[in-house]
Amino acid sequence: MSMFCFQCEQTAKGQGCTVCGVCGKKEDTANLQDEVISSLIELSKTKPNDETTLKIIEGLFTTITNANFDNESLKTMIKNPEYDMNKIWQGNEDVRSLKSLILFGLKGMAAYAHHAWVLGYKDETVNNFFYEGLSALEKDLSTDELIALVLKTGEVNFKCMEMLDRANTETYGNPEPTKVTKNIEAKPFIVITGHDLHDLKMLLEQTKDKGINIYTHGEMLPALAYPELKKYEHLKGNFGTAWQNQQKEFDNIPAPILFTTNCIMPVKDSYKDRVFTTAAVHYPQCTYIKADNNGYKDFTPVINKALELGGYKEVQKMPGINGGESLTVGFGHHTVLSVADKVVEAVKSGALKHIFLVGGCDGAKPGRNYYTEFVKQTPKNTLVLTCACGKYRFNDLELGDINGIPRLLDLGQCNDAYSGIKIAVELAKVFNCGVNDLPLSIVLSWYEQKAVCVLLTLLYLGIQNIKLGPSLPAFVSPNVLNVLVDKFKIAPTTTPEADLKEILTK
Ligand code: SF4
Ligand code: SF3
Numbered sequence: 001m002s003m004f005c006f007q008c009e010q011t012a013k014g015q016g017c018t019v020c021g022v023c024g025k026k027e028d029t030a031n032l033q034d035e036v037i038s039s040l041i042e043l044s045k046t047k048p049n050d051e052t053t054l055k056i057i058e059g060l061f062t063t064i065t066n067a068n069f070d071n072e073s074l075k076t077m078i079k080n081p082e083y084d085m086n087k088i089w090q091g092n093e094d095v096r097s098l099k100s101l102i103l104f105g106l107k108g109m110a111a112y113a114h115h116a117w118v119l120g121y122k123d124e125t126v127n128n129f130f131y132e133g134l135s136a137l138e139k140d141l142s143t144d145e146l147i148a149l150v151l152k153t154g155e156v157n158f159k160c161m162e163m164l165d166r167a168n169t170e171t172y173g174n175p176e177p178t179k180v181t182k183n184i185e186a187k188p189f190i191v192i193t194g195h196d197l198h199d200l201k202m203l204l205e206q207t208k209d210k211g212i213n214i215y216t217h218g219e220m221l222p223a224l225a226y227p228e229l230k231k232y233e234h235l236k237g238n239f240g241t242a243w244q245n246q247q248k249e250f251d252n253i254p255a256p257i258l259f260t261t262n263c264i265m266p267v268k269d270s271y272k273d274r275v276f277t278t279a280a281v282h283y284p285q286c287t288y289i290k291a292d293n294n295g296y297k298d299f300t301p302v303i304n305k306a307l308e309l310g311g312y313k314e315v316q317k318m319p320g321i322n323g324g325e326s327l328t329v330g331f332g333h334h335t336v337l338s339v340a341d342k343v344v345e346a347v348k349s350g351a352l353k354h355i356f357l358v359g360g361c362d363g364a365k366p367g368r369n370y371y372t373e374f375v376k377q378t379p380k381n382t383l384v385l386t387c388a389c390g391k392y393r394f395n396d397l398e399l400g401d402i403n404g405i406p407r408l409l410d411l412g413q414c415n416d417a418y419s420g421i422k423i424a425v426e427l428a429k430v431f432n433c434g435v436n437d438l439p440l441s442i443v444l445s446w447y448e449q450k451a452v453c454v455l456l457t458l459l460y461l462g463i464q465n466i467k468l469g470p471s472l473p474a475f476v477s478p479n480v481l482n483v484l485v486d487k488f489k490i491a492p493t494t495t496p497e498a499d500l501k502e503i504l505t506k
Pocket of ligand 1: 005010
């Protein structure tokens, strides 16, 4: 075995990538990423300070799936990699499972902490837990101690998501319902993808008055709902569909693409010269945009590329995967809770029978149209809340409304699962019951490590009966799965028909 990685849903044979990654990550890159984590374990033994914390956050973030394929950049992050990660990968399977849940949860949380950090938001509990969680990885801890740390990862991530929600909404305003076009105008343009709103803001500032349009892609879509971002008239709409269609959709695109976070797929030659990366994303031979000491990024190379390529010659229609020509975004907790009385009234009158939260990551493996079919088959007297990039499976569907409330409500990015939790907690207060007693079901799709930290938060909050798909994580051992089933009644997704029937007849 020359490498070992099983951190994402598409891992080879549902067990682990041992020769090269299904994601395109090569053996040497995977091993360097292990050395980065080992270096961070060493760093976690030092006294916390901002400089070290940022190194830890950046190191964890860059090792998430589909973020860094560049060995040279990884090498710069390796220092004293004392701990051999193979001790975990080849050790007792339950310990491996619990330590993986902690490590992968930390990776997801690091991404959120980073987005908040660049906006000037930090939290001591969150930061200190990076040290605690990392240093636990090399310790001999009992199963009970590890389970407690797994749940603590969920607890701290809840704080982290709350911090990021505050960072985003205090900086850019509360998202408001916004209709987004999927048509691309005939003009030079830039596609920006990933989760980092601060990068988008800097790009918008630098491109105003330049005759360039900006289109979001993937997880950047919710940015179009923030008042302080949507005020830029050249932020036009959304390009393309799900992230895993990028190799086809970016093929010979007459515009540059800026990757601010995951998910970057192996870059094809037909568009390699127009891919730019920043923050945790690195790809060999693609231009990397570095922040200066004040965090400022000069996007001139991206801007010049857009002007050089010139954009499409005529308007390009890019419908969603179900043929829809527009999307509606901007239903964060602020908007949804502002019509909470309407929702409560609809439940009381019987017009609204059930609320589904169908959210999480998308991925390339077959079986993911479960989520399209599930949403299509939800009865007309139900609402569907969604967040993260898995929604591209159904976000162009026209589902109608219930007493003026749209049936499909896009909460935002994966970190905006926080909005879903806040809405559920508020509704539970109104109905004077627990969240588990609400007519609410959570159907999650997972792919990478941000979904892991969100799942751990839901478990920490005691939320039961989550359906998880399209397959269970390879790093959940049979014994750990038993705990999850016993304690949280977590279940794998089956078929949309059977799952809907089971949920609605409960
Ligand atoms: Fe395999 Fe996923 Fe790891 Fe890539 S990130 S090497 S696909 S498990
Ligand atoms: Fe998607 Fe990569 Fe996870 Fe933020 S962008 S959710 S997969």
